[in-house]
Amino acid sequence: MEKVAKKQNQEGRARELFRSMSLILNNPLTTFGLLVILALFIIAIFAPFLAPFPDQGQGHSNLDERLEPPTVKHPMGTDNLGRDILSRIFFGARISLKAAVVVVLILMSIGVPLGLIAGYFGGKIDEVIMRFADMILAFPSLLLAIAIVASLGPSLLNALIAIAISWWPWYTRLMRSQVISVKEMQFVESARAIGASRWRIMFRQILPNCLSPIIVQATIDMGYVILAIASLGFLGLGTQPPAADWGVMVSDGREYFMKQWWISTFSGGAIFLTVLAFNLTGDGIREALDPKIRWRFQKN
Amino acid sequence: MHQVIVKLNMPEIRTAQPVLSIKDLRTYFHTADGIARAVDGVDYHVYPGETLGVVGESGCGKSVSALSILRLIAIPPGEIVSGKIQFENQNLLDLPMSKMREIRGNRISMIFQEPMSSLNPVFTIGYQLSKVFTLHQKLTQKEANQKSIEILAACEISSPERIMKTYPHELSGGMRQRAMISMALGCNPDVLIADEPTTALDVTIQAQIMDLILRLKDNFGMAMILITHDLGIVAKSAQRVVVMYAGEKVEETGVDRLFEKPSHPYTIALMKSLPVLGRKEKYLEEIKGVVPAPYREIAGCKFADRCSEMTTACHEKRPQLKEIETGHLVACIHR
Amino acid sequence: MLKFILRRLTWLIFVILGLCVITFILSRVVPGDPAELYLGPRPKPEQVEIVRTQLGLDKPQYIQFFYYLRDLSQGNLGESLRTHRPVVTGISDHLPATLELMFTAIVMALSLGIPIGVISAKKENTLIDHINRFFSVAGTSLPSFWLAMIFQIIFFRWLGIFPIGGRIDTIVGLLNPVEKMTGFIIPDALITGNWPALKDAAWHLILPSMTLAVYPTGVIARMTRSTMLEVLREDYITTARSLGISETEILFVQGLRNALVPTLTTAGLCFAFMLVGTFYIELIFFWPGIGKYVINAILLNDYPVIMGVTLLMAIFYVVVNLIVDILIAIVDPRIRLES
Numbered sequence: 001m002e003k004v005a006k007k008q009n010q011e012g013r014a015r016e017l018f019r020s021m022s023l024i025l026n027n028p029l030t031t032f033g034l035l036v037i038l039a040l041f042i043i044a045i046f047a048p049f050l051a052p053f054p055d056q057g058q059g060h061s062n063l064d065e066r067l068e069p070p071t072v073k074h075p076m077g078t079d080n081l082g083r084d085i086l087s088r089i090f091f092g093a094r095i096s097l098k099a100a101v102v103v104v105l106i107l108m109s110i111g112v113p114l115g116l117i118a119g120y121f122g123g124k125i126d127e128v129i130m131r132f133a134d135m136i137l138a139f140p141s142l143l144l145a146i147a148i149v150a151s152l153g154p155s156l157l158n159a160l161i162a163i164a165i166s167w168w169p170w171y172t173r174l175m176r177s178q179v180i181s182v183k184e185m186q187f188v189e190s191a192r193a194i195g196a197s198r199w200r201i202m203f204r205q206i207l208p209n210c211l212s213p214i215i216v217q218a219t220i221d222m223g224y225v226i227l228a229i230a231s232l233g234f235l236g237l238g239t240q241p242p243a244a245d246w247g248v249m250v251s252d253g254r255e256y257f258m259k260q261w262w263i264s265t266f267s268g269g270a271i272f273l274t275v276l277a278f279n280l281t282g283d284g285i286r287e288a289l290d291p292k293i294r295w296r297f298q299k300n
Numbered sequence: 301m302h303q304v305i306v307k308l309n310m311p312e313i314r315t316a317q318p319v320l321s322i323k324d325l326r327t328y329f330h331t332a333d334g335i336a337r338a339v340d341g342v343d344y345h346v347y348p349g350e351t352l353g354v355v356g357e358s359g360c361g362k363s364v365s366a367l368s369i370l371r372l373i374a375i376p377p378g379e380i381v382s383g384k385i386q387f388e389n390q391n392l393l394d395l396p397m398s399k400m401r402e403i404r405g406n407r408i409s410m411i412f413q414e415p416m417s418s419l420n421p422v423f424t425i426g427y428q429l430s431k432v433f434t435l436h437q438k439l440t441q442k443e444a445n446q447k448s449i450e451i452l453a454a455c456e457i458s459s460p461e462r463i464m465k466t467y468p469h470e471l472s473g474g475m476r477q478r479a480m481i482s483m484a485l486g487c488n489p490d491v492l493i494a495d496e497p498t499t500a501l502d503v504t505i506q507a508q509i510m511d512l513i514l515r516l517k518d519n520f521g522m523a524m525i526l527i528t529h530d531l532g533i534v535a536k537s538a539q540r541v542v543v544m545y546a547g548e549k550v551e552e553t554g555v556d557r558l559f560e561k562p563s564h565p566y567t568i569a570l571m572k573s574l575p576v577l578g579r580k581e582k583y584l585e586e587i588k589g590v591v592p593a594p595y596r597e598i599a600g601c602k603f604a605d606r607c608s609e610m611t612t613a614c615h616e617k618r619p620q621l622k623e624i625e626t627g628h629l630v631a632c633i634h635r
Numbered sequence: 636m637l638k639f640i641l642r643r644l645t646w647l648i649f650v651i652l653g654l655c656v657i658t659f660i661l662s663r664v665v666p667g668d669p670a671e672l673y674l675g676p677r678p679k680p681e682q683v684e685i686v687r688t689q690l691g692l693d694k695p696q697y698i699q700f701f702y703y704l705r706d707l708s709q710g711n712l713g714e715s716l717r718t719h720r721p722v723v724t725g726i727s728d729h730l731p732a733t734l735e736l737m738f739t740a741i742v743m744a745l746s747l748g749i750p751i752g753v754i755s756a757k758k759e760n761t762l763i764d765h766i767n768r769f770f771s772v773a774g775t776s777l778p779s780f781w782l783a784m785i786f787q788i789i790f791f792r793w794l795g796i797f798p799i800g801g802r803i804d805t806i807v808g809l810l811n812p813v814e815k816m817t818g819f820i821i822p823d824a825l826i827t828g829n830w831p832a833l834k835d836a837a838w839h840l841i842l843p844s845m846t847l848a849v850y851p852t853g854v855i856a857r858m859t860r861s862t863m864l865e866v867l868r869e870d871y872i873t874t875a876r877s878l879g880i881s882e883t884e885i886l887f888v889q890g891l892r893n894a895l896v897p898t899l900t901t902a903g904l905c906f907a908f909m910l911v912g913t914f915y916i917e918l919i920f921f922w923p924g925i926g927k928y929v930i931n932a933i934l935l936n937d938y939p940v941i942m943g944v945t946l947l948m949a950i951f952y953v954v955v956n957l958i959v960d961i962l963i964a965i966v967d968p969r970i971r972l973e974s
Contacts, residue, residue: 029769131653135650135653135654135657138650138653138952139654139657139949140908140910140911140948141907142907142908142911143948143949144945144949146911146945147658148661150933150936150938150941151664151665151938151941152664223776227776227778231778231779231780231911234778234780235930235933235934236933237933247778250778250780257784257788261788264781265785268778268780268781268784268785269781271778271781272776272778272781275776275777276772279775279776280772283772367873370876370877372873372876372877401880401881402879403879404877404878404879405879405880406879409877410877412873412877417869417871418870418871419871420871420874420889420893421871421893421967421968422892422966422969423889423892431878431880432878435878435880436879467968469968480874483878484878
């Protein structure tokens with residue numbers, strides 16, 4: 001009997017998943033976002049093979065071809081050290097995506113459990129955790145990140161740490177409010193009534209139902225982290241040269257900007273496109289997962 | 301036994317012309333699952349001063365027909381496909397929206413089921429109520445406030461000046477419904493459409509509110525279209541009744557006749573499922589089966605699958621309304 | 636209502652205390668000896684000792700924190716390592732320019748973002764809606780420094796409409812000096828009737844504030860749109876229509892007031908972006924505000940300035956959010972009841 005129920009459960013979930021996915025792909029903007037993200041991951045992973053000038057991408061100068069405008073050989077031109085911008089952008093994707101994945105994973109591993117505990121147990125534990133989170137969130141997050149990196153010293157690692165520290169409480173707050181609303185729902189009451197243990201309820205009943213806004217937030221935050229790393233890089237507070245960080249590239253191109261516009265334009269454009277892709281995808285996932293919005297779609 | 305029983309001290313209720321009539325109204329909704337024919341060719345009308353009851357289960361289209369009168373249907377996904385709505389020698393469906401807005405809240409008003417969600421939570425009762433007067437009667441704010449207080453008092457709200465300054469969430473359900481009634485009746489409309497006005501209220505005040513509505517209706521000389529699923533309310537309040545099922549009108553007659561000699565199998569089944577004082581039975585009869593989904597295309601009678609008198613002929617053509625006695629219409633091939 | 640404000644004020648004090656703790660910790664995390672940093676390159680050991688005692692660095696941490704709080708309450712944020720001028724003076728010199736910029740940007744964002752959101756909601760799924768939504772998302776995805784540079788090249792280099800940067804043209808400023816009344820150029824020029832300076836300053840203000848306004852406009856438009864969509868489905872909207880109220884009034888009065896709470900809350904959160912975004916925009920447009928002050932400090936590792944500005948900006952942010960909370964309690968009476 002339980003086996004049948006389990007199988008029905010799995011089938012139901014599979015159907016829901018399929019339905020969500022088709023809703024997601026129905027939206028052309030979301031599909032565009034997903035494709036860009038896919039392309040980015042491929043570029044990041046295979047950069048040494050895909051980039052036309054991989055050693056320039058990694059920082060080796062090529063002083064003969066300094067500041068050349070976009071040509072067939074260098075479709076995005078070269079920078080002030082003669083390096084092919086396109087290759088640099090490819091290698092920059094590595095940095096950006098690695099940073100995004102690492103930071104978002106850290107954010108979730110700290111923020112989500114704390115939010116779950118705070119929301120579920122309530123009382124003093126909740127107060128302590130949330131006070132701490134509110135204190136950090138009282139800072140504008142990028143400002144705090146700048147202050148942290150400025151204190152610790154500029155490096156990519158410190159930038160990652162700074163962004164993680166300044167942003168994890170958002171996940172705690174998000175998770176906690178979800179947990180609180182789910183906690184009151186009927187099915188949790190029933191689980192408690194049939195004698196399920198607290199931990200079981202927390203993990204099997206509550207957690208899965210709170211995940212959708214977290215997933216949406218994580219997707220959008222991948223873009224936010226990339227933007228933050230680039231913003232820090234622009235100020236010289238993140239990745240250090242000769243690494244091909246997009247933010248650093250924009251900053252490097254600044255003094256040449258009026259005449260040799262391509263250095264800053266393409267690197268900044270890469271940031272924009274990437275963040276846009278994550279935002280669009282996150283929005284699309286949110287619309288597909290949110291039952292209220294889905295109902296609106298289906299009525300039409 | 302056919303005449304409309306006049307329950308009130310009003311002379312000349314039955315004039316020749318109805319004040320509002322809908323003819324062959326079709327309101328459809330475009331959904332992902334198909335076209336839902338919420339109202340599928342319905343006629344009914346109401347005479348000045350009379351109360352017409354429109355009854356049926358949830359989803360039979362009674363509310364949609366009412367919303368269609370004031371053209372409050374959300375246009376995508378809804379659509380008033382065809383029909384005429386006659387009021388004061390005009391077809392309301394042909395009017396430009398600006399003229400429609402002059403009629404709404406002014407000549408034809410509506411009160412809704414859920415008083416909590418039907419009042420704007422961020423504005424005071426006074427603000428929302430006086431709007432009716434400043435808008436339709438072009439009064440100044442001061443005059444409008446004065447009239448608002450008067451109508452609140454007429455709706456049996458004590459200390460109306462205080463209520464003017466309160467917000468909806470500060471009032472009880474009954475008070476909110478009285479406030480909504482005041483808004484609807486402020487401009488003394490010719491027709492009041494009441495969509496399940498007491499369903500969401502506490503049982504103890506349902507009767508109070510219903511009595512209030514009936515009294516005000518008489519004092520103001522309005523016609524009322526009373527939409528409800530509760531046959532008990534209909535019995536007490538209406539003169540004539542229309543029974544709807546799955547978007548169609550299946551029976552229409554005077555209220556006494558409806559209870560004494562219901563004709564359509566659906567109506568009969570409805571009556572049988574009501575508990576009656578004095579009748580001793582162990583089980584209430586339920587009507588087997590479910591209402592068909594509104595987007596399903598059904599040939600023939602929509603009630604056939606649940607009907608005890610069903611024959612194969614029932615599935616062939618949609619039954620037309622027949623006048624079995626004066627003023628008593630039924631849509632069934634077996635009558 | 637008053638109780639509500641008082642409660643929020645006590646909470647505010649508690650939060651500011653927390654901010655001070657965090658900034659204090661940060662400023663102690665700095666690598667290197669603060670006393671040495673204070674003295675500059677190659678200090679003599681005896682000087683370092685003297686300075687260390689002067690700065691109270693020989694005392695235990697909690698006493699240092701107490702001194703820190705005492706200094707703060709007296710309005711002392713320390714001195715710049717580079718110029719040895721008090722940080723507060725540096726901030727107050729640069730703050731008006733930044734405030735002018737942020738104020739203009741937020742006004743632009745609200746006056747553009749809210750109507751866009753409302754109209755988008757009303758015309759859901761039409762072409763206008765899709766265009767608005769795309770631009771809103773794009774607006775929140777743009778790196779502000781990049782956008783600033785692009786705008787510069789478009790509007791200055793190619794179209795020649797706006798100046799490249801600065802707050803007022805040097806020559807115009809010299810020929811038409813603006814009397815200092817409020818400390819803000821545009822209001823001062825307006826009050827004293829200094830039209831050439833007013834026009835020039837306004838012209839310089841447009842491009843930077845436009846750039847700063849892009850992100851908040853996008854966020855506000857999105858939030859307004861999604862909230863309005865829900866609001867327009869509510870029963871009271873149908874009631875309002877049934878009473879004959881015009882569509883415009885339903886959208887912008889009956890509906891919008893209900894949508895304002897999340898929108899204003901979002902606008903308050905946006906402020907965080909604007910506080911930092913202004914750094915970059917001031918840098919690119921040579922705007923003499925806090926951004927310029929703190930970025931110079933960052934490049935020179937001038938920690939007192941960095942920490943001082945961070946703390947002040949954070950306090951500013953918290954105060955702004957408090958104002959937003961009070962505003963939404965005014966707008967939505969139900970919120971006043973919630974503890």
